[in-house]
Amino acid sequence: MRKKLVAGNWKMHGGIEQNNSLLNKVVAGTLGADKATYAVCVPYPYLSQVSSLLKDTHISWGAQNISQHVKGAFTGEVSAIMLNDFFCHYVIVGHSERRTLYGEDSKIVSHKFKAALENSLIPILCVGESLDQREAGLTEEIVGEQLDAVIELVGVEALEHAVLAYEPIWAIGTGRTATPQQAQDIHSFIRNRVASHNTQIATKIQILYGGSVKANNATELFVMPDIDGGLIGGASLLPDEFISICMAANN
Numbered sequence: 001m002r003k004k005l006v007a008g009n010w011k012m013h014g015g016i017e018q019n020n021s022l023l024n025k026v027v028a029g030t031l032g033a034d035k036a037t038y039a040v041c042v043p044y045p046y047l048s049q050v051s052s053l054l055k056d057t058h059i060s061w062g063a064q065n066i067s068q069h070v071k072g073a074f075t076g077e078v079s080a081i082m083l084n085d086f087f088c089h090y091v092i093v094g095h096s097e098r099r100t101l102y103g104e105d106s107k108i109v110s111h112k113f114k115a116a117l118e119n120s121l122i123p124i125l126c127v128g129e130s131l132d133q134r135e136a137g138l139t140e141e142i143v144g145e146q147l148d149a150v151i152e153l154v155g156v157e158a159l160e161h162a163v164l165a166y167e168p169i170w171a172i173g174t175g176r177t178a179t180p181q182q183a184q185d186i187h188s189f190i191r192n193r194v195a196s197h198n199t200q201i202a203t204k205i206q207i208l209y210g211g212s213v214k215a216n217n218a219t220e221l222f223v224m225p226d227i228d229g230g231l232i233g234g235a236s237l238l239p240d241e242f243i244s245i246c247m248a249a250n251n
């Protein structure tokens with residue numbers, strides 16, 4: 001059985017005081033809930049704080065982006081190896097906000113994915129379609145292309161050390177969640193696509209759902225057979241909401 005993972009994506013939110021209070025509550029509120037695993041992906045400046053706060057706890061941490069380059073003249077960028085200094089476990093790559101606002105195409109994303117793996121980070125690869133693409137019946141084509149680009153570059157075996165996240169763009173930050181069946185259909189499509197290369201890896205890989213997951217819809221999403229947890233935006237900043245979502249994964 002695949003263990004569920006609930007990962008918070010704080011996006012560009014946080015502050016020293018706020019992080020401290022949020023994480024202390026989340027640690028206490030999920031204590032002993034060991035049927036699932038939990039993580040927070042935080043802005044770079046807080047990695048030092050978050051790594052000291054979480055180091056002896058059951059909660060992992062990571063970042064939200066990395067450079068595809070190892071080092072050099074790339075002003076404003078952060079390399080995968082730098083994240084090792086803060087003992088990051090995860091890094092999100094290919095979030096739709098990076099793809100649409102910062103022009104990251106599938107080629108760049110797959111090189112970021114590779115950079116993460118080469119530095120012992122677990123990439124959380126985000127894939128998902130826009131509303132226009134869904135309405136034009138292109139969901140599988142778009143998601144398939146985003147996944148294939150990575151498999152082509154690193155090989156399917158590399159997915160053994162990765163997590164996938166299906167995040168329909170139209171459900172992100174909109175309060176409009178995919179129905180459990182809509183999400184399940186695409187999760188199953190993604191798992192089958194991986195299985196067409198390697199069935200063992202397809203069976204093992206965690207596929208998270210992201211897009212307006214809240215305490216009141218987490219359970220119905222997490223009971224679907226191919227949904228292995230969630231990538232949580234807004235609700236990961238609210239301790240009680242996030243703890244409830246973690247608890248929904250803990251069974």
Ligand code: 13P
Nearest residue numbers: 009172173211212233234
């Ligand atoms: P929301 O949960 O705020 O919709 O964000 C989802 C997301 O983008 C997580 O990466």
